[in-house]
Amino acid sequence: MSSSVVTPGRWLRALRPDWLRDPKVWRTEVLAGLVVALALIPEAISFSVIAGVDPAIGLFASFTMAVTISVIGGRRAMISAATGAVALVIAPVNREHGFGYLVATVILAGVFQVILGALGVAKLMRFVPRSVMVGFVNALAILIFMAQVPEMTDVPWPVYPLIIAGLALLVFFPKVTRVVPAPLVSIVVLTVVTVAAGIAVPTVGDKGELPSSLPVPGLPDVPFTWHTLTVVAPYALAMALVGLMESLMTAKLVDDITDTRSSKTRESIGQGIANVVTGFFGGMGGCAMIGQTMINVKVSGARTRLSTFVAGVFLMVLCIVFGPVVSDIPMAALVAVMVMVAFGTFDWHSIAPKTLRRMPAGEIIVMIITVIVVVATSNLAIGVVVGTLTAMVIFARRVAHLADVTAVPGPDGDTTVYSVTGELFFASSNDLVGRFDYADDPDRVVIDLSAAHIWDASSVAALDAVETRYGQRGKTVEIIGLNVPSADLHGRLSGELPVH
Numbered sequence: 001m002s003s004s005v006v007t008p009g010r011w012l013r014a015l016r017p018d019w020l021r022d023p024k025v026w027r028t029e030v031l032a033g034l035v036v037a038l039a040l041i042p043e044a045i046s047f048s049v050i051a052g053v054d055p056a057i058g059l060f061a062s063f064t065m066a067v068t069i070s071v072i073g074g075r076r077a078m079i080s081a082a083t084g085a086v087a088l089v090i091a092p093v094n095r096e097h098g099f100g101y102l103v104a105t106v107i108l109a110g111v112f113q114v115i116l117g118a119l120g121v122a123k124l125m126r127f128v129p130r131s132v133m134v135g136f137v138n139a140l141a142i143l144i145f146m147a148q149v150p151e152m153t154d155v156p157w158p159v160y161p162l163i164i165a166g167l168a169l170l171v172f173f174p175k176v177t178r179v180v181p182a183p184l185v186s187i188v189v190l191t192v193v194t195v196a197a198g199i200a201v202p203t204v205g206d207k208g209e210l211p212s213s214l215p216v217p218g219l220p221d222v223p224f225t226w227h228t229l230t231v232v233a234p235y236a237l238a239m240a241l242v243g244l245m246e247s248l249m250t251a252k253l254v255d256d257i258t259d260t261r262s263s264k265t266r267e268s269i270g271q272g273i274a275n276v277v278t279g280f281f282g283g284m285g286g287c288a289m290i291g292q293t294m295i296n297v298k299v300s301g302a303r304t305r306l307s308t309f310v311a312g313v314f315l316m317v318l319c320i321v322f323g324p325v326v327s328d329i330p331m332a333a334l335v336a337v338m339v340m341v342a343f344g345t346f347d348w349h350s351i352a353p354k355t356l357r358r359m360p361a362g363e364i365i366v367m368i369i370t371v372i373v374v375v376a377t378s379n380l381a382i383g384v385v386v387g388t389l390t391a392m393v394i395f396a397r398r399v400a401h402l403a404d405v406t407a408v409p410g411p412d413g414d415t416t417v418y419s420v421t422g423e424l425f426f427a428s429s430n431d432l433v434g435r436f437d438y439a440d441d442p443d444r445v446v447i448d449l450s451a452a453h454i455w456d457a458s459s460v461a462a463l464d465a466v467e468t469r470y471g472q473r474g475k476t477v478e479i480i481g482l483n484v485p486s487a488d489l490h491g492r493l494s495g496e497l498p499v500h
Helices: 008-015 023-051 055-072 084-097 099-118 121-127 130-152 159-176 182-197 226-258 264-280 290-299 305-320 323-327 331-345 353-358 361-377 380-400 457-471 484-493
Strands: 404-409 415-424 444-454 476-480
Touching (some): 023 084, 023 331, 055 305, 099 121, 130 290, 159 331, 182 331, 290 305, 290 331, 305 323, 444 457, 457 476
Parallel strands (some): 444 476
């Protein structure tokens, strides 16, 4: 039999995911998921406090988000769970209207995300410039570190040597072996030390009581009326936008780290479905978790959906089966892991003197503004929007000066030819009207646009204004050299726009 023949057994083996074909991959993914699950517990509890709900609500949300997105999400190995950004958005709903309205908000936000994903909102990511992405990453690292500061202030003195010991294990243990993730080793070692020595330090159990049973699906306890919709819709839309922004930015970051591509449209729709599922299970919703994703991808080396799925499953197993053991984990161990994540996430090359000397000033300004806004608002989505708008303004100002007008007298003296070069749009065309000599030019004027392109109505209106000013002096204007798109736009709008 020829070796080129594909047997059923070979075909089935090809369909198996990487983690089933390679035991090493399976081990890496499972251990990475365990580390993420341990790191998720105190985070989910903290975000529950922000949202004003019972800690179990945040843990349930992390479980359903992770398990659902592991199957239908567009970015492998990315972790989605309850997040602080979402908690901040929905907290007023719970505070002012009750938990039932919060659940309804989560479900409607998921529906909005599915719709936005289907409409192609993910394509807007192409308009996020690199300087904003660098600012996003650096701000993220700062926020991750700042989130650990409360765990390092007003605490018993043994916390500090424990954190230092945890950091030492995270740095030096990978030099010994990478078979077991260093964060898992650090967490286990510090837990054993504190329990065996009876060291009294803050633990995971101090954050809140862990759930003792699985979540049960159900409908939100709200009246299904138009009034309910008007109450929850604004919060749901805000949650949908914030969740998609953070998830898509995180997906792009993971793409860069792993040098792989992901489906942003599938991720957007997947986030929506995950939030709908989470809402029906009484969770507080969520989105991609950047810190835990960095633990999974960058620290633990996970690359498949298995790590995300296992993280969600382990989270519930740890809470329900091993709750007493998990409650004894010192917060110092998790702080050490997150500090290392913050250090590894920050783009140190972006602030190196050599880089800053070569980087255009505009891009440095955009990066700094993005960092400042994100850190000031603790909202990555707002920082990205502000940074992108700043980049657009700087770009518009830069290209506005690229349009030029040069006058060349005609051979017979009765004609002046103006050669216009560059891109004509609202910024560059504003100065166009003042570049012509209306009083002294001859009776015939030719405007040559062979080296220019008309992009918008503002440019057409500017050309109409030039023709009008010459016409008021009894002079004629001929526009030549238009490329096909420019001629089409000029033909449709010329004479139809008000001239000032």
